[in-house]
Amino acid sequence: xxxxxxxxxxxxxxxxxxxxxxxxxxxxxxxxxxxxxxxxxxxxxxxxxxxxxxxxxxxxxxxxxxxxxxxxxxxxxxxxxxxxxxxxxxxxxxxxxxxxxxxxxxxxxxxxxxxxxxxxxxxxxxxxxxxxxxxxxxxxxxxxxxxxxxxxxxxxxxxxxxxxxxxxxxxxxxxxxxxxxxxxxxxxxxxxxxxxxxxxxxxxxxxxxxxxxxxxxxxxxxxxxxxxxxxxxxxxxxxxxxxxxxxxxxxxxxxxxxxxxxxxxxxxxxxxxxxxxxxxxxxxxxxxxxxxxxxxxxxxxxxxxxxxxxxxxxxxxxxxxxxxxxxxxxxxxxxxxxxxxxxxxxxxxxxxxxxxxxxxxxxxxxxxxxxxxxxxxxxxxxxxxxxxxxxxxxxxxxxxxxxxxxxxxx
Amino acid sequence: xxxxxxxxxxxxxxxxxxxxxxxxxxxxxxxxxxxxxxxxxxxxxxxxxxxxxxxxxxxxxxxxxxxxxxxxxxxxxxxxxxxxxxxxxxxxxxxxxxxxxxxxxxxxxxxxxxxxxxxxxxxxxxxxxxxxxxxxxxxxxxxxxxxxxxxxxxxxxxxxxxxxxxxxxxxxxxxxxxxxxxxxxxxxxxxxxxxxxxxxxxxxxxxxxxxxxxxxxxxxxxxxxxxxxxxxxxxxxxxxxxxxxxxxxxxxxxxxxxxxxxxxxxxxxxxxxxxxxxxxxxxxxxxxxxxxxxxxxxxxxxxxxxxxxxxxxxxxxxxxxxxxxxxxxxxxxxxxxxxxxxxxxxxxxxxxxxxxxxxxxxxxxxxxxxxxxxxxxxxxxxxxxxxxxxxxxxxxxxxxxxxxxxxxxx
Numbered sequence: 176x177x178x179x180x181x182x183x184x185x186x187x188x189x190x191x192x193x194x195x196x197x198x199x200x201x202x203x204x205x206x207x208x209x210x211x212x213x214x215x216x217x218x219x220x221x222x223x224x225x226x227x228x229x230x231x232x233x234x235x236x237x238x239x240x241x242x243x244x245x246x247x248x249x250x251x252x253x254x255x256x257x258x259x260x261x262x263x264x265x266x267x268x269x270x271x272x273x274x275x276x277x278x279x280x281x282x283x284x285x286x287x288x289x290x291x292x293x294x295x296x297x298x299x300x301x302x303x304x305x306x307x308x309x310x311x312x313x314x315x316x317x318x319x320x321x322x323x324x325x326x327x328x329x330x331x332x333x334x335x336x337x338x339x340x341x342x343x344x345x346x347x348x349x350x351x352x353x354x355x356x357x358x359x360x361x362x363x364x365x366x367x368x369x370x371x372x373x374x375x376x377x378x379x380x381x382x383x384x385x386x387x388x389x390x391x392x393x394x395x396x397x398x399x400x401x402x403x404x405x406x407x408x409x410x411x412x413x414x415x416x417x418x419x420x421x422x423x424x425x426x427x428x429x430x431x432x433x434x435x436x437x438x439x440x441x442x443x444x445x446x447x448x449x450x451x452x453x454x455x456x457x458x459x460x461x462x463x464x465x466x467x468x469x470x471x472x473x474x475x476x477x478x479x480x481x482x483x484x485x486x487x488x489x490x491x492x493x494x495x496x497x498x499x500x501x502x503x504x505x506x507x508x509x510x511x512x513x514x515x516x517x518x519x520x521x522x523x524x525x526x527x528x529x530x531x532x533x534x535x536x537x538x539x540x541x542x543x544x545x546x547x548x549x550x551x552x553x554x555x556x557x558x559x560x561x562x563x564x565x566x567x568x569x570x571x572x573x574x575x576x577x578x579x580x581x582x583x584x585x
Numbered sequence: 586x587x588x589x590x591x592x593x594x595x596x597x598x599x600x601x602x603x604x605x606x607x608x609x610x611x612x613x614x615x616x617x618x619x620x621x622x623x624x625x626x627x628x629x630x631x632x633x634x635x636x637x638x639x640x641x642x643x644x645x646x647x648x649x650x651x652x653x654x655x656x657x658x659x660x661x662x663x664x665x666x667x668x669x670x671x672x673x674x675x676x677x678x679x680x681x682x683x684x685x686x687x688x689x690x691x692x693x694x695x696x697x698x699x700x701x702x703x704x705x706x707x708x709x710x711x712x713x714x715x716x717x718x719x720x721x722x723x724x725x726x727x728x729x730x731x732x733x734x735x736x737x738x739x740x741x742x743x744x745x746x747x748x749x750x751x752x753x754x755x756x757x758x759x760x761x762x763x764x765x766x767x768x769x770x771x772x773x774x775x776x777x778x779x780x781x782x783x784x785x786x787x788x789x790x791x792x793x794x795x796x797x798x799x800x801x802x803x804x805x806x807x808x809x810x811x812x813x814x815x816x817x818x819x820x821x822x823x824x825x826x827x828x829x830x831x832x833x834x835x836x837x838x839x840x841x842x843x844x845x846x847x848x849x850x851x852x853x854x855x856x857x858x859x860x861x862x863x864x865x866x867x868x869x870x871x872x873x874x875x876x877x878x879x880x881x882x883x884x885x886x887x888x889x890x891x892x893x894x895x896x897x898x899x900x901x902x903x904x905x906x907x908x909x910x911x912x913x914x915x916x917x918x919x920x921x922x923x924x925x926x927x928x929x930x931x932x933x934x935x936x937x938x939x940x941x942x943x944x945x946x947x948x949x950x951x952x953x954x955x956x957x958x959x960x961x962x963x964x965x966x967x968x969x970x971x972x973x974x975x976x977x978x979x980x981x982x983x984x985x986x987x988x989x990x991x992x993x994x995x
Binding site for chain 1: 817986
């Protein structure tokens with residue numbers, strides 16, 4: 176039951192010059208399911224990515240890192256399979272990830288190091304690389320520019336809806352397009368693993384800026400969401416620039432043109448990231464957690480994630496129960512060593528609940544109750560010890576989450 | 586549905602010379618419920634305690650710390666109320682905690698600083714100190730030495746069973762008793778907060794050793810359990826020594842007599858702590874997480890708690906689903922910066938699942954399935970990079986947990 180999320184209208188997803196996408200059914204885990212996608216990039220495109228911090232990162236993540244270490248300016252295709260995460264698979268998993276790159280590179284007449292492989296699905300099972308290889312001709316035959324909606328569906332695992340976003344902005348007299356897709360509904364699904372995100376733009380941006388740009392966009396979007404606190408072995412976010420747009424090259428992100436691009440990229444990335452939360456496993460509510468007045472952004476994040484990860488806070492949201500002491504408790508154990516509880520403020524949307532660490536005499540439970548019943552809620556905690564702030568997005572924790580994750584893999 | 590836990594047989598709980606306990610119904614939150622307990626200590630007793638690390642610690646925790654800072658050798662009574670945590674209550678909450686101490690001190694003819702107050706229940710509501718004061722005469726009238734089972738019931742909130750443990754050991758030719766009680770079923774219940782533990786002994790132990798002893802016992806027991814990762818505002822563990830036993834004073838924990846006492850205290854504490862997990866909110870399984878081969882105990886704990894807190898691992902245990910990649914993923918994001926996944930081993934009881942970071946070819950899913958169906962399971966992770974080890978106890982994560990915590994407070 177996604178929260179204020181609809182499937183994207185295919186017509187709203189602008190093609191990105193220099194990018195074609197093809198999807199097929201390769202029978203990787205189940206028959207009759209779109210499970211293999213190829214994103215082909217024109218020669219001269221640049222690619223940068225950020226990947227999971229999980230030390231048990233999957234084989235394809237390791238291979239992506241190797242291939243991007245060569246510079247990111249020779250990448251010609253992205254290969255995504257669902258149904259199998261190729262994680263916890265040891266040396267054999269690495270060999271299979273490389274085989275899939277070799278197969279696609281052979282079909283395209285490029286080198287294996289020009290392919291980035293991605294896998295999402297069950298952890299600790301052997302990647303059926305033969306089925307991937309067998310499926311490649313159909314995926315390649317399906318390549319077309321106007322195919323983002325199909326690719327958004329092609330990378331889904333148990334997401335209930337495909338996730339995509341698209342913007343056009345004017346830069347230096349040219350229309351620049353940014354279009355992206357994402358997937359993920361828990362950090363790890365019962366069978367399926369992983370958050371994946373891909374955004375492509377035809378902006379003509381200096382390749383050397385791409386890594387900073389993807390990092391900044393991830394920090395403002397995918398790095399601010401949490402469903403259940405479990406960091407997947409396969410999380411990846413990739414930014415592609417085809418440089419096809421007819422404007423002068425952007426050489427600085429601080430230039431006026433750079434700012435337009437950065438802003439549009441962050442908007443697209445946030446929409447994709449928030450879509451994952453809106454489609455979170457069993458989600459019935461979309462929660463923005465704002466922590467302000469910290470000494471550092473780091474301590475604001477500690478408090479925001481403590482709130483966003485607390486099963487007790489999340490079940491209270493599910494129940495529409497203004498049991499708001501749970502939020503104070505989470506702030507208290509967040510790990511801010513010298514936190515002074517007598518400074519803390521708490522607002523629930525417009526309702527001021529706590530001041531100086533205690534319940535306000537004016538606070539009425541029915542006001543808290545009114546806000547808790549909404550589908551979208553902002554929790555705002557004031558630490559009142561500095562000027563730093565942060566925002567994290569999360570969802571509630573429902574019976575459906577347990578049902579989804581306790582289902583035996585089938 | 587507690588896991589292999591029964592209510593204690595009152596006859597098995599040995600009285601501790603120098604300690605009397607009295608329980609009454611004070612109507613603090615609900616009528617006809619035992620909710621106020623007094624534990625009276627003979628003059629000359631010593632007390633030490635460890636308290637929550639939560640910076641939003643409750644008013645009674647702050648008062649306990651103040652009173653124990655005076656040395657712990659003048660404490661004459663412990664006062665426990667359920668139904669209200671007196672946390673998130675600001676200056677007013679502190680004043681009310683002090684009022685309850687004053688009232689009991691007045692009735693006993695001692696000073697307020699000789700009382701330790703404890704509260705457990707809803708956070709962020711005003712402590713009805715008038716009801717506590719009104720209930721004290723009945724609690725005092727009920728004081729008797731042979732009353733541990735009654736006190737175990739008297740400190741329960743939504744625990745499904747009272748929790749108590751008792752041992753007798755021989756020290757220097759004398760019989761020494763250790764008896765304790767505990768409560769808690771989630772770190773914070775929907776209405777009720779807090780893990781509380783009290784162990785009393787008549788051992789004649791140098792008062793200066795008590796703080797080290799209670800810290801060591803907590804680290805080996807209450808600090809190794811987790812239900813949902815939420816650290817309460819009120820968690821407290823208190824050790825009382827009445828010094829009544831007829832043996833020579835223990836002046837060193839490293840002496841033979843000190844070792845006997847320490848071992849018995851750890852056993853009692855572990856039984857009380859494990860009882861909390863066995864009665865965990867919605868628990869259907871008791872899980873021991875052992876991490877070994879770490880460089881430091883600290884990194885073993887990081888991995889053990891990542892596993893024990895992962896909602897995905899816990900729902901897999903609930904489902905008896907050997908979806909064991911989730912355990913690897915949790916180890917991977919535990920925060921061990923230089924972890925090498927190619928060294929990792931995983932056992933589920935006697936079943937060797939993973940070696941060198943990958944699934945063993947010999948591993949058969951039906952073997953994992955067999956273990957996952959048990960009510961008690963040991964997860965053993967080998968980091969294979971050192972000699973440190975740790976153990977943490979937890980339970981699974983069921984529909985019942987969500988039901989309990991999503992119930993509107995009533």
